[in-house]
Amino acid sequence: MNGALEPLVHWAKGPGLRILAIVLAALVVVFLSHRVTGRLVRRAEKEPLRQRERLQRAETIRRVLDKAVSIVVGAVAGTMVLRELGVDIAPLLAGVGVVGVAVGFGAQVLIRDLLAGLFILLEDQFALGDTIAVSGVSGTVEHMSLRATVLRDLDGTLHVVPNGEMRVVSNRSRGWSQLLLRVAVPYTTDLERATQILQRVAEELAADPAWQGHGLEGPSVAGVEELRANDIALLVTAKTSPGEQWAVARELRRRIVDAFGREGIELPAPTRIEVTRVLREERPTGQA
Structure with missing residues (x-):
């Protein structure tokens, strides 16, 4: 043994x-x-x-x-x-x-992806949790490797983007974001009064302690942005923390609707045009 x-x-x-x-x-x-x-x-x-x-x-x-x-x-x-x-x-x-x-x-494509992923990390182009737009898709970065980046968009779809396919990367989560809110008013509206109301509402939102964490600063009404077929578009701008512009815009819209309702300013109603075609019945020649 x-x-x-x-x-x-x-x-x-x-x-x-x-x-x-x-x-x-x-x-x-x-x-x-x-x-x-x-x-x-x-x-x-x-x-x-x-x-x-x-x-x-x-x-x-x-x-x-x-x-x-x-x-x-x-x-x-x-x-x-x-x-x-x-x-x-x-x-x-x-x-x-x-x-x-x-x-x-x-494997030249694989090597290209690996080198691109290395430069993405070294140059700090984006990181986990950032919201980016690249190669025709946008979403939040959920996973990164030297070969590919995984994004999840707003409707939950998962996108896998090879790093070598990235030509232009738009990062929406760095530094600050810009809020651009267009408010439509009828042509009969007193624009000076509407502008003052918009400015007041935006400043009240910026001063609200409940919204301090969103980094809202410098809200202002730029004025008339566009003359459209049925209404006038007024532009409201402001800086927010990265990625917070959408939440701030939703709250600002709600407050604007309430303020316009109190001040008697009507919002433009959707225009509906109906076209009716009348077909004339043709009668044989000689009939009355």
Whole structure:
């Protein structure tokens, strides 16, 4: 019995012990990498300046680095384990090199996506949680990798956009957003009075403590924006926190409707035009 176990014990004291050390070292490296990137995220949380942007960027880089480190460490550790098991890895590495060259010619699109993803991270073009428009779609960034970016739009549709396909990226979540609200009034409206009411309503909303967190500042009525067929469009502008312009616009519309109702200013009603065609019955020649 002892003779049968002796080769196993010998293997466990030699290659087995080294394999265990390799696996443990790989786990430690991955663990330390996750700790370092996690510390970067926690440090970003304490930054008072541009806290949200810093936190999003740190979280994005953390996820990408964690995945990249795990793949690299796993590949290196797997190769070392195979060598300890007696597998000749030289032909394997040579085969991988040949396959790599062949795949390289056919994977130019993949390489382009990876390089584009790297530059997106380095240049901080956008981060997790940002609302962006790119390649004909828009939505909130839910996931990022070096190859592709995943967006979810307002109706819940998930879009996967390869990073190499991004030519122009419009980020709606950086710095501040601009509110552009067009209010339609009939041609019979006193424009000076309507403008004063709009300015008052916008300033009251900006001063409302319940809306301080939306970053509303500098609301103003720019004046007549457009003369349309059935009404006049007045333009209201303001700065808001990134992505808050839509919520502010909805609340501002509600208050404008209430204020116009109290002040006796009518909102233009939809115009409906009905066209009726009368077909004249043709009678045979000679009939009265």
